[in-house]
Each structure stands twice: as structure tokens, then as C-alpha cells.
Amino acid sequence: MMGSDLGRRIGKREPFETKQEEALLGLARTADRMQARVARLLKEHGLTPAQYNVLRILRGLGRPTPILEVAQSMLTETPGITGLIDRLEKLELVRRERCERDRRVIFVVLGPRAADVLTGLDGPMAELRTALFAGLSPSDLATLVRLLDRVREPLEGP
Amino acid sequence: MMGSDLGRRIGKREPFETKQEEALLGLARTADRMQARVARLLKEHGLTPAQYNVLRILRGLGRPTPILEVAQSMLTETPGITGLIDRLEKLELVRRERCERDRRVIFVVLGPRAADVLTGLDGPMAELRTALFAGLSPSDLATLVRLLDRVREPLEGP
């Protein structure tokens, strides 16, 4: 007890005063490291994680999707989505289409190149996810998912 | 099974194809939500999470610390630290001091106002951490920490 990897690595005499502190830092650090791995893989295909998320969301929905609906499915807040779509449009992976019935809304549609990029990533991404969690048994993995769900649940609203 | 909170919230028909996919997204989302809460609290005290981390690291070490040593204790990479210290210096929470023996090195030292800001945050931060993990029993919390440690361990180096 008190001798976690994280505590020793950072080199504090008393690694953590509370288990909550340890959990919060461990969560941030683990998510960051995984994100770094994902980013590295995506970069080889010319994408950032945020851009890949947009493409996956659009493929998942399978229909022209209002910009703000895309934003809501992501971690990002409303304003950041504009530049993100701009860059994807410049890469010709996505197109903007004005809605006729309500001219305030702008649909985002996958471009022709997008399908190739996405299918080219399906394999490597699946491999990477497997590798990232290789240290956990299936039952441990299920436990992790359950605990994350439970701890996140009261945080989702406000 | 297959009916997790996260899956339903995002509204995919088949929420996740693999448990790894669910875990990766759940991890990112949970870390993000917690970070948002922490950021909100810190903002009331005029700090960002990165700035608060620097101050805590300096307090923990309790001595003038080379800039790059600060950077290594954080999630951020070398180049980002410069502007971060710049802003903390502008807030008069931190001071730069040239090392005499090796003039390449620049020490960062806590300013006088820093102690007040940090002690003013100790209580609220502890409360927040407790609240963030209120959904988990002590033993679940310990399990979470252990699983995070184990999954992160092979990712720390490269």
C-alpha cells in the first residue's frame, strides 16, 4: 500500500494522500498514454484523433448529419467543431451541405476518400486496442468497463 | 451485455464491437469529464489545470526546480512548458532563476502568492475528489486504481 507505480515514478515521498487522488491522476495518465498511442497510429494515416472520431461518427450514423449533432457525439464543445470540419473538408474527407427545409442547419457528409481511409484503419485500430489492454484478462477488462461506467454515470449531466 | 450506458447514450445500434473499444472510449470519456470538473473548480481560483499541476509539483519538491524537470513530471512535453511558465510568471505565482553553475539551466521557484493559492485550493480539491468517486466503494476504488496501474504499466516507456 502507498507504493504504487505512479507514486514512485513521480518521486514524491508520500505518493498519494488519498486513494481518490491516486485514482484521479492514474485515470488522467492512463487515458493520456492511450491517446498518445492512438494519435501515433492515426498520424501515419494523416489523421488526428478528433478527425478520426468525426469520420467514425458519420460512418456509424450512415446519413447526412447536422454539425452540432456531430459535436454532441464527441468530447468537444460546440465552437471547436467548426474548424475541425473545415480541416476535414480541406482534406476532402467530408463535405458541407445546406439543409433545404431549415436553412440554419448544415449537414456534414462523408466524402469519397473517407471510406478508404476508414477501412484502411479498421484493422490497425483493432490491433492497437487489443494491444493496449493486453495486460488485463477478459474479466478484469469487464470489471474496468463496469467501474468506469459507474463512476462516470453521475458526472454525465451537468 | 452490449447495453452499456455509454453505448446507449451515443446512440449506436451496436454500441461496441469489442470490450476493448468500449474500455478505450469509456476511459477517455471518464477522464475528460473529471478533468472538466477539476477545471471548473480551478477556474474559480484563476488557474488552469496545467498551471495548478506546476504549482503542486513545485510545492511537492520544495526546492528550485529546472524547467525541464517540471515538464517531465507532467503530461506535457518539453516545448509546451515555456509558455506555461511564462503565464505563471505573469500571474506572479512563479519566478525564473538562472542557475549559476550551469547557465543553461533555469530554475522555477514558487512566488509568495503561490502558497496562499495552493492552501486555498487544498480543501476544495479534496472535497471534489471525494465527490468524483462517490459512486465507488472503497474496495471498488482500490480495484480501479489497481487495474489502471496494470493497464498503464506496459505503456509508460516508449
Place this chain on the structure above:
DNA sequence: TGATGATAATTTACACGTCAACTAATTAAA
């Protein structure tokens, strides 16, 4: 000594994410 190589820190350029304020289009209400 003097050239070479390593190290500390910075700069520059870009991608996000957040907040606050704004425009344009739609809806609701007086």
C-alpha cells in the same frame, strides 16, 4: 586549444478545446 557532440530551453507552426460574443434563420407571442 579547438572542433565535435550533447543538453537546456526557446521559438515557430499547427491542431484542438473552451469561453464569450456574434450572425442568420426559425419559432412564438403580443
Place this chain on the structure above:
DNA sequence: TTTAATTAGTTGACGTGTAAATTATCATCA
């Protein structure tokens, strides 16, 4: 119908993170 309140999306300013290139200092070794 004209006005007021909403809603979709954008813009601008700022803080942060990453990669690549630069500057300044130190260390080493011929």
C-alpha cells in the same frame, strides 16, 4: 404582423499539446 425569444453555426481570443528547428551553454576528446 411586428416583436421577442430560440436555435444552428461561426468567429475571435486564449491556453494547452505536439513536432521540428534554433540558440546558448557545457562536456569531451583529438
